[in-house]
Amino acid sequence: MTYHLDPRQTLRRQLRQARRSLSADEQRNAAQALVIRTTKHFLDQQAQSPNKVALYLSNDGEISPHLLCEYFWQQDIAIYLPVIQDKQLVFARYVPETEWQSNVYGIQEPTTTEHIAGADLDIVFLPLVGFDSNGGRLGMGGGFYDRTFANKKVDKAPQLIGLAHDCQEVKSLPIEGWDVPLQAIITPKQCIIV
Ligand SMILES: Nc1nc2c(c(=O)[nH]1)N(C=O)[C@@H](CNc1ccc(C(=O)N[C@@H](CCC(=O)O)C(=O)O)cc1)CN2
Ligand SMILES: Nc1ncnc2c1ncn2[C@@H]1O[C@H](COP(=O)(O)OP(=O)(O)OP(=O)(O)O)[C@@H](O)[C@H]1O
Numbered sequence: 603m604t605y606h607l608d609p610r611q612t613l614r615r616q617l618r619q620a621r622r623s624l625s626a627d628e629q630r631n632a633a634q635a636l637v638i639r640t641t642k643h644f645l646d647q648q649a650q651s652p653n654k655v656a657l658y659l660s661n662d663g664e665i666s667p668h669l670l671c672e673y674f675w676q677q678d679i680a681i682y683l684p685v686i687q688d689k690q691l692v693f694a695r696y697v698p699e700t701e702w703q704s705n706v707y708g709i710q711e712p713t714t715t716e717h718i719a720g721a722d723l724d725i726v727f728l729p730l731v732g733f734d735s736n737g738g739r740l741g742m743g744g745g746f747y748d749r750t751f752a753n754k755k756v757d758k759a760p761q762l763i764g765l766a767h768d769c770q771e772v773k774s775l776p777i778e779g780w781d782v783p784l785q786a787i788i789t790p791k792q793c794i795i796v
Contacts, residue, residue, distance in 0.1 A: 621663035635790030637669040652724035656682045691750040692717035723760040737783040737796035738775035
């Protein structure tokens with residue numbers, strides 16, 4: 603019997619290992635560079651300031667958006683976090699008083715039962731395992747972001763921006779039909795607008 607290794611699984615393992623190998627210092631510097639690059643991106647775009655933005659709590663070596671969160675709070679922009687529900691994501695408001703519970707993967711989620719749909723957000727910052735310069739995204743393999751933002755109505759679609767360390771870039775990702783493309787990817791060293 604022969605076993606065929608799924609190329610996405612192999613890549614996932616390598617890239618997760620790479621991001622987990624970053625030191626605490628490298629993670630701290632990356633989070634600082636990320637907030638500088640993201641605020642610059644908003645200034646360059648000269649777009650209207652968003653009202654509702656989704657972030658995530660970093661896990662498994664992901665680049666941390668916590669400084670970005672503080673920046674948005676200062677701007678009175680509402681922050682939301684993903685909550686797994688029926689194999690999709692809904693979004694719960696994140697405030698300093700938020701209470702927490704763990705989801706099946708051990709990632710903290712707000713306990714509140716008040717949720718909004720992905721389509722009601724202005725910008726979603728997505729965690730990712732790998733990215734390419736065409737907006738391709740490889741996630742953790744649950745398909746949660748893909749299911750949530752598939753078939754979205756064109757008139758009500760949030761902007762999807764991936765956040766990553768530079769070591770998570772690959773030349774070209776093996777993309778599947780269900781993968782939702784990113785409109786931008788921001789890393790400590792670059793801002794790719796697709
Ligand atoms: N910070 C963060 N939050 C997120 C995501 C994410 O990628 N990052 N997700 C993005 O969709 C959702 C959770 N998706 C996940 C999918 C798989 C695993 C994971 O660790 N899988 C383990 C085995 C899990 C198990 O115990 O059964 C693994 O592959 O090693 C984690 C999160 C929602 N929240
Ligand atoms: N729109 C969809 N409808 C139904 N199933 C889907 C959809 N999108 C993805 N899936 C399923 O989810 C599984 C995982 O997809 P994939 O490997 O692309 O996840 P991922 O993008 O890495 O994960 P995540 O978005 O959770 O970080 C796939 O096997 C696919 O069958």
